[in-house]
Amino acid sequence: MRAKTTRRGLARLACLAFALVLAVGAGLSLAGCKQAEEQLIRAGLTQSLDALKNPSRESLEPYVSQLGQDGVSRLEGYGIDVYDLAAHVLKGFDYQLGDVSVDGDTATAAVHVKGRDLAPALEATWSGFSSGEGMAELVSTYQDGGEVAMAKKLLSRFYENLDASDAQVEGDVTLDLVKGEDGWQPTKDDAQKVADVLFGNIDLSSLESLV
Template sequence: MKTHNMIRRACQLALAALIVIGVSVGLSACKNDEQMARDSAEAMFKAFKNPTEESMRPYMSNAKAPIISQIESYNIDVYEFLGHVFRHFDYRIDKVTVTGDTASIEASFNNASLSSAFAAANTDYQSTDTATLAQIYQDGKEAGLEKRLMELFYKRLDEATDLTPTKATIKLTKENGSWKVDDGSVQDFASSMYGSISLSGEVEPASQSQEQPASEAQESASE
């Protein structure tokens, strides 16, 4: 299955949706630049820590509708996804350095490894007997198979005990009185927050990612 691309894309989109949190914090804050930069990062990290629909909705409402729609096009509930992905997430801001209109924030993260969780879930999926997969496909087509894999993925994330410690430096730029995360550092620190999953590379459209599960299930059903 090509669902790894779907999960990676969902991670990218979730980050794009939440990055506005760091942008908005400094707008009304009457503090020195170092404290404003720290507060911006703090607010963003807090939003990721053990997110729930109730706590995240005020922030997600600021996200662009196309981003949320694209996540949902993968049959992924964005709040459920974030809740599982960041169930074990923790952070520490180690150092804040401000030079003019730029700032660097060194942070330490601890979270379940999405790569390890997905690998384990994929093994669980492949170990599922063909009759069960065929029935899932018959009942729900490609979406049913993807839902099954996501359930296994979430289960592996929730049960993770061997968390991955990472470090990253986030660059911020001051624009019109607010501190914004620099696009160039987004991928690096996002990868760290997700337990060092690779967020680079081309991602296939959802329509393509759904073709392989269908053929697999059809083959299973005919055996």
């Protein structure tokens, strides 16, 4: 197995994790009630973001479901527990809700978010398997169990490196909300904004072709 195959495996896992965080970000929804609009938005965002701050199967299930059956099956096909992945990626997530501005049927909400920086852990995982004994270990795993076994090995080592790192990333996000029949909803770009902060300086745009 060449080094390119190893990098492809890491890229695939990274893209799957990225898809999960996008689904989590897209899960921000605000049902209507009789409260003032600004208070309604604050309450809805707090409920949604608290689910990310305190990840559990119960709190994440509505967001994970937005991956769709194909997305979940894709993760499970590689032996990946979607909730375990979410718990690792979202551990340490925190936020501070700032100003909320309402203008008719549109609104903006300023949020400062922070979480784990995944870049050092991904780089450490790649470096550990790129040569020498690490490569031999991964080759043996691949030969014995194929891509599923390799994915489990990569993800297990990624978790170890992630847990050993205290690197964090944070940034400001402005969510753009639109009021519709189901209440206030975020725009499609809002999920990307949240994911961009959570994934720190990882650029996954060039990795999609490897999946």
